[in-house]
Amino acid sequence: MNRHLLLRATLLFIVIAAAAPILTNAQVKPARDPKQPVDEEYSKKIREYTTETFFNSPLTDYLPASPNVPTPKAVLGDVAGAPGKLPYAAEVYSYMRMLEKASPRVKVYSIGTTEEGREMIAVAVASESLLGKLDENRTRLAKLADPRTINMNDDEADRLVAASFPIYYITGTIHSTETGSPTALMELAYRLAVDESPYVRTIRDNMVTLITPVVEVDGRDRMVDVYNWHLANPKSNWPPLVYWGKYVAHDNNRDAIGLSLKLTRNVLNTYTGWKAQVIHDLHESVPYLYDNTIGDGPY
Numbered sequence: 001m002n003r004h005l006l007l008r009a010t011l012l013f014i015v016i017a018a019a020a021p022i023l024t025n026a027q028v029k030p031a032r033d034p035k036q037p038v039d040e041e042y043s044k045k046i047r048e049y050t051t052e053t054f055f056n057s058p059l060t061d062y063l064p065a066s067p068n069v070p071t072p073k074a075v076l077g078d079v080a081g082a083p084g085k086l087p088y089a090a091e092v093y094s095y096m097r098m099l100e101k102a103s104p105r106v107k108v109y110s111i112g113t114t115e116e117g118r119e120m121i122a123v124a125v126a127s128e129s130l131l132g133k134l135d136e137n138r139t140r141l142a143k144l145a146d147p148r149t150i151n152m153n154d155d156e157a158d159r160l161v162a163a164s165f166p167i168y169y170i171t172g173t174i175h176s177t178e179t180g181s182p183t184a185l186m187e188l189a190y191r192l193a194v195d196e197s198p199y200v201r202t203i204r205d206n207m208v209t210l211i212t213p214v215v216e217v218d219g220r221d222r223m224v225d226v227y228n229w230h231l232a233n234p235k236s237n238w239p240p241l242v243y244w245g246k247y248v249a250h251d252n253n254r255d256a257i258g259l260s261l262k263l264t265r266n267v268l269n270t271y272t273g274w275k276a277q278v279i280h281d282l283h284e285s286v287p288y289l290y291d292n293t294i295g296d297g298p299y
């Protein structure tokens with residue numbers, strides 16, 4: 001199984017699961033909008049590259065077409081997760097900025113730089129209406145985050161909750177050797193921006209999905225170097241990454257304790273600055289998605 005394709009399927013499921021209470025309230029069931037055309041060529045490639053049909057899902061076995069918004073193919077030359085293509089962080093960002101340019105439902109924010117000076121970004125995807133109310137929403141969420149500001153008043157808290165929309169923050173590739181999430185997140189951003197099915201629209205109209213597609217940017221670019229070397233030298237053993245970033249190997253995901261790395265501080269500032277309700281960090285183990293490091297150790 002191509003792990004990138006599995007990530008694609010699992011990711012959309014997870015975002016939708018997070019929106020489950022909203023969806024249940026609205027009684028919206030997953031189903032493609034029959035009025036929206038499908039990108040047949042892209043969908044055919046998804047089927048071709050997915051080695052077992054049960055790895056796919058009715059939410060991901062087609063790609064909705066858009067007359068004006070480019071798919072990840074515009075940057076990758078093939079579908080997200082295609083064999084033989086691992087994009088550098090700059091290519092991932094370039095795609096996210098193409099989305100932003102083409103769709104009023106996408107905004108890209110620069111959230112700082114890495115130890116080696118590479119940019120980190122966060123991509124917000126939601127309805128145009130929600131994206132127009134981010135500042136006022138943030139003001140409400142900040143009051144809920146520190147209820148002393150409303151004198152611990154439950155009625156006021158209920159009012160703020162009713163007026164607010166949640167922020168679901170997804171981060172990818174904190175471990176640069178776990179390579180699938182950036183491309184899966186490119187496609188997730190496209191689907192959330194473009195799909196007109198009531199199911200996806202309900203997510204888009206009721207919450208902001210915030211995406212940092214690459215956390216360990218320095219390590220990601222090294223990993224792509226190694227992968228490209230492997231493609232050019234298929235008969236040789238490829239060199240492993242000694243460090244998965246500039247200073248650390250695997251343990252950058254423990255750095256939330258010490259905040260010694262810029263990537264940790266940039267993600268934390270985004271999480272607290274946006275007053276996100278969820279931070280969801282994507283990992284992998286062998287071909288499987290290992291999608292959360294919080295709450296049920298050992299780590």
Ligand SMILES: [Zn+2]
Nearest residue numbers: 175178283284
């Ligand atoms: Zn990991």
